[in-house]
Amino acid sequence: MFDRDESIERVVRELKRPVPSSSDLEARVMARVLAERRLTTRRAVWPIASVAAAAGLAAVLVFGAGAHGKPVAFTLVAPRASSVAIVGDFNDWNPHATPLIRTGSGAWEARVRLAPGQYNYAFVVDGATWVPDPAAPKNAVDDFGSPNSVVTVAGASL
Amino acid sequence: MNRRVSVVLALLVPAIAFGQSSDPRLGRMPAAVRSSVAPVIDSANLIGLPIGPLIEKALEGSAKGASPDAIVAAVRSLATALAGARESLGAPSTADELNAGAVALRLGARREDLSRLRAARSRGNLVVPLGVLSDLMARGVPTDTAARVILALAAQADDEYLAFRRRVDRDIDLGAAPVGSVIGALNSSGRSALTTPGKKP
Numbered sequence: 001m002f003d004r005d006e007s008i009e010r011v012v013r014e015l016k017r018p019v020p021s022s023s024d025l026e027a028r029v030m031a032r033v034l035a036e037r038r039l040t041t042r043r044a045v046w047p048i049a050s051v052a053a054a055a056g057l058a059a060v061l062v063f064g065a066g067a068h069g070k071p072v073a074f075t076l077v078a079p080r081a082s083s084v085a086i087v088g089d090f091n092d093w094n095p096h097a098t099p100l101i102r103t104g105s106g107a108w109e110a111r112v113r114l115a116p117g118q119y120n121y122a123f124v125v126d127g128a129t130w131v132p133d134p135a136a137p138k139n140a141v142d143d144f145g146s147p148n149s150v151v152t153v154a155g156a157s158l
Numbered sequence: 159m160n161r162r163v164s165v166v167l168a169l170l171v172p173a174i175a176f177g178q179s180s181d182p183r184l185g186r187m188p189a190a191v192r193s194s195v196a197p198v199i200d201s202a203n204l205i206g207l208p209i210g211p212l213i214e215k216a217l218e219g220s221a222k223g224a225s226p227d228a229i230v231a232a233v234r235s236l237a238t239a240l241a242g243a244r245e246s247l248g249a250p251s252t253a254d255e256l257n258a259g260a261v262a263l264r265l266g267a268r269r270e271d272l273s274r275l276r277a278a279r280s281r282g283n284l285v286v287p288l289g290v291l292s293d294l295m296a297r298g299v300p301t302d303t304a305a306r307v308i309l310a311l312a313a314q315a316d317d318e319y320l321a322f323r324r325r326v327d328r329d330i331d332l333g334a335a336p337v338g339s340v341i342g343a344l345n346s347s348g349r350s351a352l353t354t355p356g357k358k359p
Contacts, residue, residue, distance in 0.1 A: 118261070120214075120218070
């Protein structure tokens with residue numbers, strides 16, 4: 001028969017080796033799929049990220065530049081929520097200023113025009129539960145025991 | 159007395175030293191919070207720091223139901239970081255740049271790295287590079303590595319920084335180590351900032 005080639009054995013062992021991944025990988029992959037789908041239908045030019053979490057799934061997309069900042073779409077999938085709002089540096093952390101609208105399939109969405117800069121924000125579900133955006137980078141500085149997400153809106157280039 | 163000491167002293171001065179801030183946003187806070195943070199904000203204003211980020215921090219804490227003490231501590235910490243960012247980035251920096259620099263400093267970035275970035279990108283706004291620096295550190299990239307990468311990209315447009323960060327995010331999400339993700343993203347962009355002679359990645 002055939003001799004067993006050690007190099008091939010090594011390759012096979014490597015291929016069989018479990019790849020470590022975080023527990024929410026599947027959710028994050030689905031978030032990316034949904035984000036990509038939105039990109040193809042809304043003339044989006046910059047998806048910030050594409051991940052999800054057990055509490056829900058969110059995506060942040062930046063669309064074409066406007067006269068007073070860029071429209072940024074914030075989306076959270078929270079099928080059991082009765083209300084979702086977004087709070088952040090751009091609306092003085094006012095939970096009544098920017099409610100999200102249910103768009104179907106458990107998704108909630110709001111669009112906000114943001115000038116170039118960096119903003120902290122979070123979602124407030126049912127008026128009480130603070131949820132960071134699983135689709136965006138987290139601000140590792142957590143002063144109040146409730147982490148924020150960060151959205152960065154690019155301005156003029158060099 | 160150097161500027162750093164004077165800033166710290168100013169921020170620690172008791173409430174009686176300055177008048178109440180007149181920013182209408184303070185009116186949205188409970189009275190106990192307002193009376194605690196107003197002197198800190200007034201102190202920062204007195205030494206020329208941008209007070210917008212401080213007010214937003216206080217509003218955030220208030221919205222999250224934090225105690226007045228916790229809010230004051232957070233506002234003071236941010237004010238100190240803003241002062242450090244101004245020292246590092248230079249007085250002409252915008253409020254957004256100082257705020258982004260303050261976040262980076264609070265995450266462990268070194269002041270000299272901010273100064274180098276300003277020198278390397280003197281004509282451009284630093285909000286996005288500093289934001290990406292913070293993002294990289296938050297994702298576990300060592301401070302030194304993150305700073306060198308940001309400097310290596312200094313001649314690039316903001317969109318390049320954001321594309322770079324997306325590549326790093328993607329690789330980390332797929333299980334790669336943070337440093338490995340950075341090296342991979344640099345290689346794919348044709349750069350090798352982490353192989354500077356005499357320095358280890």
